[in-house]
Amino acid sequence: MLFRQLYEPESSTYTYLIGCEETGECVLIDPVLEAAERDLTVVQELDLRLAMTIETHIHADHVSSAARLRSLTGCKVAYPAMEGLACADIGIKEGEPVAVGSLSLRPLFTPGHTDTHHSYLLEQGGQARVFTGDALLIDGCGRTDFQNGSADILYGSIHSKIFALPDDTLVYPAHDYQHRHVSTVAQERERNPRLGGGKTLPEFVEIMASLDLPYPKKIDTAVPANLLCGESPDGTAWVEGKAKQG
Numbered sequence: 001m002l003f004r005q006l007y008e009p010e011s012s013t014y015t016y017l018i019g020c021e022e023t024g025e026c027v028l029i030d031p032v033l034e035a036a037e038r039d040l041t042v043v044q045e046l047d048l049r050l051a052m053t054i055e056t057h058i059h060a061d062h063v064s065s066a067a068r069l070r071s072l073t074g075c076k077v078a079y080p081a082m083e084g085l086a087c088a089d090i091g092i093k094e095g096e097p098v099a100v101g102s103l104s105l106r107p108l109f110t111p112g113h114t115d116t117h118h119s120y121l122l123e124q125g126g127q128a129r130v131f132t133g134d135a136l137l138i139d140g141c142g143r144t145d146f147q148n149g150s151a152d153i154l155y156g157s158i159h160s161k162i163f164a165l166p167d168d169t170l171v172y173p174a175h176d177y178q179h180r181h182v183s184t185v186a187q188e189r190e191r192n193p194r195l196g197g198g199k200t201l202p203e204f205v206e207i208m209a210s211l212d213l214p215y216p217k218k219i220d221t222a223v224p225a226n227l228l229c230g231e232s233p234d235g236t237a238w239v240e241g242k243a244k245q246g
Contacts, residue, residue, distance in 0.1 A: 008035045054092070066229045110161050113142030131173075135158060170184060
């Protein structure tokens with residue numbers, strides 16, 4: 001297996017490349033528009049073929065490069081099937097593994113940050129990795145105050161789907177704002193300030209209600225674009241995350 005963690009600094013987003021050495025196929029999880037050319041360069045340097053982009057959810061803090069990568073490579077675009085996006089080629093559902101050559105990604109339905117959020121579990125070579133999107137972050141979690149989020153539901157998702165995984169499962173989130181790269185299920189279960197150490201549901205709900213977070217600065221642009229798999233809603237071309245007229 002070939003694996004790369006790629007970072008986009010403006011939105012502090014991690015994109016994950018997972019490649020099958022046997023077939024040369026790879027996927028990108030949560031790719032960012034501004035980093036599309038960089039990601040393709042990595043794919044080419046590893047002598048891989050981009051088969052698919054995969055989203056954990058409809059992002060509010062960046063525009064996906066899914067549509068752009070599809071136009072450049074012919075790859076498929078996969079989103080959670082619950083979104084019902086006409087632009088998506090593949091609808092992802094829990095219980096239906098996603099093949100990456102000889103590798104297999106297992107979707108886990110983990111709503112709460114958004115109501116269709118999915119995480120992805122990869123078990124390979126005796127090591128489990130879970131790509132948690134915005135549901136579970138390192139020492140944190142995704143906010144629950146927009147996009148049909150729910151603190152109650154997120155608490156249940158993390159405890160039943162992610163914290164139930166083996167202790168040594170590596171946790172790879174979609175974001176980190178302090179230059180951390182990876183955690184483990186055991187670490188987050190034990191010391192996550194919002195969810196760990198036996199935090200009860202009422203305690204978690206109170207924590208989330210008191211965050212007082214600012215309105216996401218890109219949400220009014222990013223969400224409409226991502227509902228079109230990263231296309232500009234007015235049909236213009238995207239250049240560095242902004243619509244270019246003409």
